Amino acid sequence: MTRITVIGAGFGALTAIRKLRAADRALGIDVIAPKPELVYYPSTIWIPTGLRTPEDVVVDLKPFFERQGVTYHPASVTGLKDGGRVVLTDAGEVANDGLIIASGGRFLKKLPGIEHAITPCEGVEAAVRIRDRLAGMEGGTIAFGFAGNPKEPAAMRGGPIFEFMFGIDQHLRKRGDRDRFKLVFFTPAPKPGNRLGPKAVEGLMREMKRRDIETHLGHKLKGFEADKVTTEGGEFAADLIVFMPGMTGNAWFDNTDLPRSDGGLLQANASCQVTGQDKVYVAGDSGSFPGPDWLPKQAHMADLQAEAAVANLLGEFQGKAPSHTFKAELICIVDTRTSGILVKRTETRNVILPSTPVFHWAKRAFEWWYLRQYR
Known part of the structure; x- marks a missing residue:
């Protein structure tokens, strides 16, 4: 056999x-x-x-x-x-x-003080830590950021950071205390989300501005402390740091x-x-x-x-030479907890559809459809 x-x-x-x-x-x-x-x-x-x-x-x-x-x-x-x-x-x-x-x-964990940041895509436990920290906060600064692998540009996963950030912003507004918090987005990239396409960058920046989320862009990261993010372009206070490093x-x-x-x-x-x-x-x-x-x-x-x-x-x-390839295709819904932005990119097209509750519910429906085959 x-x-x-x-x-x-x-x-x-x-x-x-x-x-x-x-x-x-x-x-x-x-x-x-x-x-x-x-x-x-x-x-x-x-x-x-x-x-x-x-x-x-x-x-x-x-x-x-x-x-x-x-x-x-x-x-x-x-x-x-x-x-x-x-x-x-x-x-x-x-x-x-x-x-x-x-x-x-595997996430690169070389930055000094990275133990002070929570990497959300490391597993369920990391998401629970964010939940518990958030539940215990009555105000303060929450920093959200991502970086890449300088030797492997494709080895990065920045999209979920936008979703954690927008979702937490929405949650705080529903909770009624968003005015007690400062949300800051940081990344060494001058144009965050550029892998999603130029239109997506513009859309994400508009969404951050609309939600009063501050940005700290284009500066190489130097490290973290329990209450601080430090970059070559300066530092800023942070009571909770949610950070996605590059991958290897x-x-x-x-x-x-x-x-x-x-x-x-x-x-x-x-x-x-x-x-x-x-x-x-x-x-x-x-x-x-x-x-x-x-x-x-x-x-x-x-x-x-x-x-x-x-x-x-x-x-x-069966004695055949490998001939099958895969399609280069990026498709995702950047979710905000109550709505979503649809992004699709291929080698010939780049489509972004504006935020609507329909896409949030589509993401939830896809979750059910995808997981049913494994339950």
């Missing part, structure tokens, strides 16, 4: 599992992840303001794994050997005939011979094959892929890359 190992339990990994099983009911599929659960990160933006609870956004995958007939290995990957044919874990070795790596990325590859990549990009991700070609490797593919945040400079790190992109990886890997078992 042909056996394929999938590393991870996030968006790209689960799409790979579904596509593999749909293509071949007899295929042996091994899944390696520390926990059998999916964290639906797009909805963690609503945890700090009480629109969602941790239980709402964490899906137990054991029933899904059983339906798909996969063998789940509760373990953390530590490395590879034999050209990727054996995955090393803290619970033993898992052999394979083909490998799909979808284990996500998983630590276990260092214990492999896999090729890496300058930013530490796995170097992939347009077919999602790890460059120069035999039947080793990558999808999502773990990989560095060819494409436009705005190529997003988001769930939708991970799904598209996983589909291409599965098609090419299965084709290789």
Whole structure:
């Protein structure tokens, strides 16, 4: 029996599992992840303001794994050997005939004092910390910011910061004490949200101005203190810091011979094959892929890359050369808790539709539609 190992339990990994099983009911599929659960990160933006609870956004995958007939290995990957044919874990070795790596990325935590900032996309626990800190505040300054990986421009995830910021602003207004708070948005980028497109930058800046959110843009970050953000352009007080650093590859990549990009991700070609490797593919945040400079790190992109990886890997078992590629497409709803801005970008078009409650409810409807296949 042909056996394929999938590393991870996030968006790209689960799409790979579904596509593999749909293509071949007899295929042996091994899944390696520390926990059998999916964290639906797009909805963690609503945890700090009480629109969602941790239980709402964490899906137990054991029933899904059983339906798909996969063998789940509760373990953390530590490395590879034999050209990727054996995955090393803290619970033993898992052999394979083909490998799909979808284990996500790792946030860069090199800035001095970064322990004083909360990185919201690190997990549900981080969103809960923001919720609890916010609930205990009667006023003060809340700083929201993001940065990138200087060696890997695509390895960044700034969009959720706008959503946390707009959602908390809306929550404070509903709470009736927004006037007691100062909200400040900061980033080294002079044009925040530029990856969403020029129109999106203009729209986001207008939205911040309308909500009386101050900005501190275009200055390299120097570090954080418990009550302060420091940049090369000055410093400002902050009682709560919500910050998304740039991303790099998983630590276990260092214990492999896999090729890496300058930013530490796995170097992939347009077919999602790890460059120069035999039947080793990558999808999502773990990989560095060819494409436009705005190529997003988001769930939708991970799904598209996983589909291409599965098609090419299965084709290789049939003696076919990899030929499937993925579409470079950014699509998201920047949510404000009661409304949303729709942004779509491809290599030929960039569309932004203004804020409306319809898009907020569309985001919630998509959450239900997407998660139903895994519940």
